[in-house]
Every structure is written in C-alpha cells, then in structure tokens.
Amino acid sequence: MSRLLYESSLSYKGYLIIPFVFGKADNYEIYSYKLLAEVGHKSQFHKTENPAGIYGSSISNIIDIAKEHIEQQSDFVSYGDSFKSRYIYRHNLIIVCQEEGKYFYDHYPPDLLNNIAAPKLFKSEYECLSWIKQGLDGRYTRQRIR
Template structure:
C-alpha cells in the first residue's frame, strides 16, 4: 500500500474518507480508501479499509464510492464537522479537537491509521499546532530533506 493521501481526504457525514493508491495495472493507478469515524471505536467503520470492496480509477471516483457506501450504511446522525480542523504536516495527518476550553489532537502517520498522539491538553488550537510542529521539527533536526 502507498501512503495515505491525507491531502485528498474528504469529511462526509461524520466520517473522514482517506484515499490511497491500492495498486497499479498497466501504468494506471487503482484507488481505494480508508475511513475514520467521528464516533471512533463505536463505529464498525472506524479505521476500516474499503468496506464496500469497490475500487476506483481516480480520487474523485473512489470518494464517490465511499460517499455512496456511507449514505447507505451510516450508523449515526452527525452534527457539524468533526474533521474541519485537520492539517497535513510532513505527510502526517493532524486532527485538532476542542471540548469546552481544552484542545487535543489525533496524529496519524503517512502509512497507517494508527493514532500516535501524545495524551496532552492545550489551551488553544495554535498552542496545540505549535507543540506538534516543534516535535516534528525537533525530530528532523540534522536530517536532510529528500
């Protein structure tokens, strides 16, 4: 599997649809997707890969396939966009959440949907993003960019 294409992810009805290149055939890319659910582990579709089992010839095609599946199989009624504060940094997905006056985040690396965020609370979204960026930049100090 190639890296997850977080930059092409789409928030839809309480799910985040994340496309990726599943395979190549005759120099054509075949796309699949993974899902994250706003209700997390309470959803049978959280962190699942392509539950409908259909593949697409392009990113917009696979997004449409995922949306149709969600329309037919959604497990909850969502309100708002839980994934509106999402960022991509060094091909990693960062999702910022707010509960009352506290902020926290989920961090997913480029190749898998494994949340590796530190259990830390912040006073603002900016403080949270600054802390994350500092951690990444500190990790890459002394390494050359490719």
Template sequence: MSRLIYENSVSYKGYLIIPFVFGKADKYEIYSYKLLSEIGRKSHLHKAENPAQIYGNSTGNIVEIAKEHLDKNADFVSERDIFQSRYVYRRNLIILFHENGRYFYDHYPPELLNNIAAPKLFKSEYECLKWVKQGLDGQYLGQRAG
C-alpha cells in the same frame, strides 16, 4: 500500501474518507480508501479499509464511491464536522479538537491509521499545532541526520 493521501481526505456525515493508491495496472493508479469515524471504535467502520470493496481511478472517484457506501451502510450519521480542523504537515494528519476551553489533537502518520498523539491539553489551537509541528520537525531532522 502507499501512503494515505490526507491532502485529499473528505469529511462526510461523521466519517473522514482518506484515499490512497492501492496499486497500479499498466501505468494507471488504482485507488482505495480508509475511514475514520467520529465515534471511534463504537462504529464498525472506524479504521475500515474499503468496506465497499470497489476501487476507483482517481481520488475524487474513490471518495464518491465511499460516500455512496456510507449513505447506504453507515451505522450513524452526524451533522457536525469534528474533522473540520485538520491539517497535513510533513504528510502526517493532525486533527484538532476543542472542548471546554482546551485543545487537544489526534496525530496519524503517513502510512497507517494509528493515532500517536500525546495526551496533552493546550490553551489555543495555535499552541497545539505549534507543539505538534515542532515534534514532527525534530523527528524529521533526526531522521535526516541519522
């Protein structure tokens, strides 16, 4: 599997649709997607890979396929958007959350949907993002030096 294309992810009804290149046929890329669920493991679709079992010819096309599948098969629907504060930095997905005056985050690397965030609370969104970016920059510089 190629890296997850977080830059083209779309939040939809409590899910985050994340496209990726599944493979190639001739010179054409075939797209698939993975899902994150607002309610986490309580949803059978959390971290699911292409539950529609249909592939697309572009990121936009695969997002539409995923939306259609969710419209018919979602185990819950949310009107709020917990994925609205998401950022891509060094191809990593960072999702920020705000609760009771504190900020925290989820962090997913480019290749897989494993949350590798540290259990840490912050006073501001800026402080949280700065901390994550510093960690990723240090990791990036360490890889380049090695």
C-alpha cells in the same frame, strides 16, 4: 500500500474519507480508501479499509464510492463536522479537537491509520499546532542527521 493521501481527504457525514493508491495496473493507479469515524470505535467502519469492496480509477471516483457506501451503510447520523480542524504537515494528519476550552489532537502518520498523539492538553489551537510542528520538525531533523 502507498502513503495515505490526507491532502485529498474529505469529511462526509461524520466520517473522514482518506484515499490512497492501492496499486497499479498497466501504468494506471488503482485507488482505495480508509475511513475514520467521528464516534470512533462505536462505528463498525472506524479505521476500516474500503468497506464497500470497490476500487476506483481516480481520487474523485473513490471518494464517490466511499460516499455512496456511507449513504447506504452508515451506522450513525452526524450533523456536525468534527474533522473541520484538520491539518497536514510533513504528510501527517493532525486533527485538533476542543472540549471545555481545552485543545487536544489526534495524530496519524503518513502510512498508518494509528493515532500516535501524546496525551496532552493545550490552551489554544495555535499552541497545540506549534507543539506538534516542533515535534515533527525535530524528528525530521534527527532522521536527516543519521
């Protein structure tokens, strides 16, 4: 699997649709997708890969396929957008959340849909993002020095 194309992700009805290049056929890219659900493991589709079982010929095509599947099969209803504060830094997905004046985050690396966030609370979204950026920059620098 190629890296997850977080920069092309779309929040839709409580899910984050994340496309990626599944493979190539005759020099054409074939797209698939993964889902994150705002309700986490309470949804049968949280962290699933292509539950519709249909692949696409472009990012917009695979997004449409995912949206149609969500319309037909979603196991919850969402009225908000819990993925609105999402950022991509060094191909990593960062989702900042806020509860009762405290900020925390989910952090997904470029090639795996596993949350690797530290259990840490912040006073502001800016403080949270600065801390993550500093950590990712430090990791990138250490890898280049090796």
